[in-house]
Amino acid sequence: MKLIPKKVFFTSGVGSHEDELVSFELALRDAGIEKFNLVYVSSIFPPGCEIVEREEGLKQLSPGQIVFCVMAKMSSNEAGRTIYASIGVAIPKDENLNGYLTEYYGYCDEREDVGRYAEEKAEYMLKTAFGIDPAKKFNVTRKAKVEDGKFTTVVATAVFIL
Numbered sequence: 001m002k003l004i005p006k007k008v009f010f011t012s013g014v015g016s017h018e019d020e021l022v023s024f025e026l027a028l029r030d031a032g033i034e035k036f037n038l039v040y041v042s043s044i045f046p047p048g049c050e051i052v053e054r055e056e057g058l059k060q061l062s063p064g065q066i067v068f069c070v071m072a073k074m075s076s077n078e079a080g081r082t083i084y085a086s087i088g089v090a091i092p093k094d095e096n097l098n099g100y101l102t103e104y105y106g107y108c109d110e111r112e113d114v115g116r117y118a119e120e121k122a123e124y125m126l127k128t129a130f131g132i133d134p135a136k137k138f139n140v141t142r143k144a145k146v147e148d149g150k151f152t153t154v155v156a157t158a159v160f161i162l
Contacts, residue, residue, distance in 0.1 A: 005068065005160035007050045009057030010087065012142035012156040020075050020151040027073075027153040035063040041160075043070055043125075045091055045099030052161075060161050070158040072103035072118075079148040084108045085156040086141040088118030090126040093135035100125040101158050108143065115141030 011033060015026025028034035032054060061067060072085040084105060091099035102125065104118040119139040126134050146152040 003068070003162060005046050005049055005162055007052050007057060007060070007161040008045070009052050009054045009159050009161075010089075010140040010157070011054050011159060012085065012140055012154070014142055014144040014152065014154050016144070016147050016150045016152045018150055020077070020153070023075060023151040023153040024073070024155075027155045031155055031157060032058055033067070033069070033157060033159060036061060036065050036067040038071070039066055039068050040071055041068045043101040043103065045089065045101055046160075047098050048095045049160075057159060057161055068160045068162075070101045070103060072105045072156045073153065074105035075151055075153040076107070076146050077151045079146055081107050081146045082110050082143055083146060083152060083154055084114045084141060084143045085154040086115045086118040086139055087156045087158055088115070088120070088122035088139045089137060089158070090119070090122035090134040091136040092126060092130065092132055097130055099134070100129070103156075105154070110143070110145070114143075115139035
């Protein structure tokens with residue numbers, strides 16, 4: 001049995017709490033994916049995978065289900081710092097070829113276009129793998145300023161549906 005996703009949706013979230021684990025849970029809730037057993041996978045966009053809206057994708061999943069995803073995650077308790085999590089996406093025109101997803105996370109300036117960097121690196125991977133430009137490229141990025149006395153967590157996620 002091949003576990004090749006047929007669909008994918010993208011989501012992001014932010015959470016803030018005195019406890020780091022709880023801030024992560026709140027970020028997952030904000031992203032709408034807290035009810036699933038998430039299994040992290042590497043960064044290949046499956047050939048022929050259809051991108052669907054978050055709401056449509058969530059309807060196809062059940063609480064407790066094991067769900068594969070690519071996730072960028074950043075947590076910090078450094079008050080006043082801006083953190084980010086970003087997924088870059090590069091998809092070829094030929095649906096028989098795989099595309100690439102990249103995960104970046106860290107600290108940034110509020111005005112810094114960190115999502116574009118993630119997108120450019122996904123494009124680079126596609127170009128160096130197949131010698132082609134992407135037919136479609138984009139990023140899903142979440143930024144947040146860390147609150148005083150709390151952990152803040154941001155997530156950006158590609159959620160696969162088998």
